[in-house]
Amino acid sequence: HLYFSIDGGQSWTQWDQGYPTVPTMDLVVHPRDPDLVIGTFGRSIYIMDDITALQQATPEVLASDAHLFEPRIATDWLSIRTGGGGGSLIYRGGNPNRDAAIHYFIGAGMSGDVTLEVTDVTGELSWSETVPAEPGINRVWWNMAFGPGPEQIARMAEQLADAIDGFEAQASEAQLPQARALKARLSGAAGDYAALQRISDDMAELAGSSYRFRRPSARGPAAEPGEYLVTMTFQGSTMKSKLVIRPDPMLEK
Numbered sequence: 001h002l003y004f005s006i007d008g009g010q011s012w013t014q015w016d017q018g019y020p021t022v023p024t025m026d027l028v029v030h031p032r033d034p035d036l037v038i039g040t041f042g043r044s045i046y047i048m049d050d051i052t053a054l055q056q057a058t059p060e061v062l063a064s065d066a067h068l069f070e071p072r073i074a075t076d077w078l079s080i081r082t083g084g085g086g087g088s089l090i091y092r093g094g095n096p097n098r099d100a101a102i103h104y105f106i107g108a109g110m111s112g113d114v115t116l117e118v119t120d121v122t123g124e125l126s127w128s129e130t131v132p133a134e135p136g137i138n139r140v141w142w143n144m145a146f147g148p149g150p151e152q153i154a155r156m157a158e159q160l161a162d163a164i165d166g167f168e169a170q171a172s173e174a175q176l177p178q179a180r181a182l183k184a185r186l187s188g189a190a191g192d193y194a195a196l197q198r199i200s201d202d203m204a205e206l207a208g209s210s211y212r213f214r215r216p217s218a219r220g221p222a223a224e225p226g227e228y229l230v231t232m233t234f235q236g237s238t239m240k241s242k243l244v245i246r247p248d249p250m251l252e253k
Helices: 052-056 150-170 176-187 195-205
Strands: 022-031 034-038 046-047 066-068 073-076 100-106 113-119 124-134 136-142 228-235 237-247
Touching: 034 195, 052 136, 066 228, 066 237, 100 113, 100 228, 100 237, 113 136, 124 136, 150 176, 150 195, 176 195
Parallel strands: 073 237
Antiparallel strands: 022 034, 034 046, 066 100, 100 136, 113 124, 113 228, 228 237
């Protein structure tokens, strides 16, 4: 079993989130990254990626209604394709997520929505996500790209309109009312990226295999290495932290 303590060893709690029941022989926190590397007997090496939330958790934090942890440094990894293959792929575990992790805590019995926002220093570029509150320590991934601007959203709406028109021209009698309903929703969704995404999802479901529907996208600009502001809003309270993106260390070599 694996146990952790947030009060200097006065009390211990078993960690059972994805960790198997297996003899645990040795532990080390990676000196460069806050990853917990565990040596087991019979299950090889187990790596718990990014334990910053556990490192920062205190009795005061866990007694609060909500808390936003300081994120670890994210990396803008290079995408390099070597073109090679490997016969040992089946023996290798998955790589960690390349996105930036944002951790927060929600107290027991709390409910509602949690809104997370990342902005650049100017406040002009932003990304946000709203998720239902789940008691405990939570993790949300940011893909290090900002939300689309008005031009990208307008282009996505045009692509959706063309796709719905094309589908309507060959739709069956049973599909026509749904296609026209999508067109009516689209006319009232100008500038609303979330609404356009829902229409795109519904269009894909309606088209199925009977129509070749290519989902339009409206990706915003990628975040460059630097500092960004993370804001969490919950139950009328606002919490802030700083997120740093570093360039790929390979660029320094």
